[in-house]
Amino acid sequence: MCTVVLAGFGVVLPAPAASAATVDTNASYVLVNRNSGKALDVAGSATYEGARVTQSTRDDRASQQWQFVDSGGGNYRIKSKHSAKILTFPSTADRAGLVQNTDAGRAGQQFRLADSAGGDVRLLNRASGKAVDVLGSSTADGARVVQLPDTGGANQRWQLVKLAADTTPPTAPANPRTTNLTCATVTFSWSASSDDTGVAYYDIFHDGQLMTSVPGTALSAELTVAPGATWGLYVNARDAAGNVSQASPTVTIAVPQCQADTEPPSTPTGVTATASGTTVTVRWSPATDNVGVTGYEVLRDGTVAGSTSGSATTSFTDSGLAANTRYQYQVRARDAQANRSAPSSPVAVTTGASCATAVCSVTRVTTETDLPWGLTTLPDGQVLYGRRDAFEIVRLDPATGTKTVAGRMPDVAGTDGEGGVLGLAVATDFAADPWLYVMHTSTTDNRVVRIRYTGGVLSGTPQVLLTGIPRNKYHNGGRLRFGPDGKLYIAAGDGQNGDWAQDLANLAGKVLRINRDGTIPSDNPFGTPVWSYGHRNPQGLAFDAQGRLWEQEFGNNVMDETNLIVRGGNYGWPRCEGTTGSCAEAGFVAPKRTYPVAEGSCSGIAVVRDALYIACLRGTRLYRAEISGDSLTNVQQYLTGTYGRLRTVEPSADGGLWLTTSNYGDKDSIANNSNESILKVELGR
Secondary structure, eight states: OOEEEETTTTEEEEOOOOOBOOOOTTSEEEEEETTTOOEEEEGGGOOSTTOBEEEEOOOOOGGGOEEEEEEETTEEEEEETTTOOEEEOSSSSTTOBOEEEOOOOOGGGOEEEEEOGGGOEEEEETTTOOEEEEGGGOOSTTOBEEEEOOOOOGGGOEEEEEEOOOOOOOOOOEEEEEESOOSSEEEEEEEOOOOSSOEEEEEEEETTEEEEEEETTOOEEEEEOOTTOEEEEEEEEEETTOOBOOOOOOEEEEOOOSSOOOOOOOOOEEEEEEEETTEEEEEEEOOOOSSOEEEEEEEETTEEEEEEESSSOOEEEEOSOOTTOEEEEEEEEEETTOOBOOOOOOEEEEOOSSOOSSEEEEEEEEEESSOEEEEEEOTTSOEEEEETTTTEEEEEOTTTOOEEEEEEOTTOOOOSSSOSEEEEEOOTTTTTSOEEEEEEEOSSOEEEEEEEEETTEEEEEEEEEEEEEOOOSSOOOOOEEEOTTSOEEEEEOOTTOGGGGGOTTSOTTEEEEEOTTSOOOTTOTTSSSEEEEOOSEEEEEEEOTTSOEEEEEEOSSSEEEEEEEOTTOBOOTTTEETTEESTTSTTBOOOSEEEEGGGOOEEEEEEETTEEEEEETTTTEEEEEEEETTEEEEEEEESTTTSSOEEEEEEOTTSOEEEEEOOSSTTSOOTTOOOEEEEEEEEOO
C-alpha cells in the first residue's frame, strides 16, 4: 500500500487507491500537471533517442501530444505524436529523469493510470512502481520530470485532456502589400487569416526561403532586403496544431541600390587558355572596381560561354567543345549594378583530338515553352518528360528532337509557385507492365499516381497510389525514383512548415517508400510510407551501384545538402541546415556534402559510373563528385553559367545524361511562358 506523510505532523496515511483509469487508444491527449498547469513536453521538440521530457506552457503543439498504446494488464506505453518515441524511465532510482526512447516494450516504458481526485490520474511506472513527478513541485517551464514514490500530491497528478483532432488549416492571408521600400528594408503587410482555433503565427518567405515568423496578432513585418535584388514576397498562416495555410499571392519587389554606380570594373588581365582534350580552362588575374567586382563573364569567339560568381573565382572550365578546333577567349568583369568592363585581350587555343575529361559534349536536342521538370528514359531509348505548368506528358525522340504530346494529366493544379506535374518514373519491367508513375500537385495535396502508357499515349484513368502529402506554393519536393528493391521512393517537401519534417505522423519533409501498387512495404521503419525524415525540400534521388540512395536537398539560406539516406534516418531539418544550427543533436544524420546556397540551390541528381551529377538552379552549374565509399570526392564544376539554371539531370540510355533548364516562369504556375532547353550530355572518363 502507498502512503502519504503529512509534513510537520508525522502522521502516515494511506495514499489514494490506485484504481485503473481508461483512455481512448485512438485519440491524442495533452497531459497537464495539476500543480503547475503546464503540459508534459519533449524538450526542444526533439525526436532523438534519450531526449528529456519536461513541462512547458501548454499550446498543444505536436511535442505535447501523447497517445496511449495498450500493453495489456492495465498498462500502457505513452507515445509521442511528434517523435513516435515512448516515455521511458531508464532506471528504477528515485529522481530518474523521464526521457523518450524507441519502443522496446520493456517495463520501464509501461505505465498504469491510477485514478486521483478531480478526475486526474497518476502515472505509475511498471518497473519501479513510482509516479511521474514534477520535481520540487516546480511551476517553471523546463522543470525536470522524474519518478518518485507515489504520494498522490498535486505535482504527481495529471489531467488527461483529450484533443479533438485539428486538421483544418487557416485561410490564406489576403491583400499582401509593401510600403517604405528602401535599399535595406521594406514593410510587408497583409490582411488577417481566419482559423477555427486561431492563427498562432505568420511565416514570411521570399521565393521559397523563410525570412521570419511573427505572432498571429501581427499583420505586418519590417524585413531586411538586399540592394539590387528582385524578390517575390508572400506569407503563410499557421495555427497552434501546426496546420499551415496556402500562401498569399506573391508581391514582387525590385530593391533599389543604396548608391548609384555607373563606373565599370577594370579590364581583367593575365588571361590564359589551356586545352585538355575537348575542354579548355581559362584563367585570369582579378579585376578591381570602385564598389566591388561581383563576377566575371567568359566569352568564346565573342559570345558569352559562361560566367562565375564572386570576385575570388578567377577560372572557368569550358567543356564539350569540338575536337581539333581553334577558339578565342576573352574575359570581362561585372559589378552589382551590371556595369561591365571592356573585354580582355583575346587569347587563342586549339582543342585536342579527343575528349579527356568527364563532360565531352553538350547538344541542345530541343527547346520548350513550358518547364520540363520530371524526365525518364524508356527501355527503347525514347524519353518522356512532363510540362509542369501545362500538365502534359511529352514523348521525345532523341535522334530527331521530335516531340509528341502523349496526354494531359487530369486532376492537377498549380500553386502559383512550384506545383504542377513534377516527378516521373518507370519500373525496370516497363515493357511488360507499362505504367508511368507521376507525382503531381492537386487542389488539396501532393500525390503519387500511375497511368498506363500504351501505343505512345497515356490511356485510361490514373490510379491514385498515395495522397495527403502537404502542398504549398513552394517546398513540394516531387522527385520519384525506383530502387533496386523494386520499391518507389518519393521526395516530399516540408510544405513550408519545418515542424512537419520532424513529425512522423505527417508525410511532409520526408523521403517516402511505397510498393508499386501504393501499399506500404512491410520493412518500412515506422509502419507508414516514411523512410527517412527531417528534410526541407528534397528534389534529387538517385541510387548508386551498391544500391544506396543519395538525396539532394535545398537549404533555406545557408547550405544545400547531399545526403546518403539510411532507413529511418533523421536529417535534422528544421533544427539543422547543412552543418549549421543544432546539428550536433544526438540522432541526426550528417550530410555527405554541403554547398553554399548562392552556389547551389541544387535540384536533380543522377549516378553514372560511380559519379554523382548534381544540377543546380541558382548556382547555374553541374557538379560532378566521385563516390568513394561513403564519401564524395574530387568535386568538379561544369557548364557554370553556360545554360543558366539547371533543374533536372537524368541518366540517358547510352551512358550519358539528360539535362533540363529552368530559367523562366518557374515560380508562377503559368503555362507556356518559358524558354527552356533539353540538353544531351556525352560523358567521357
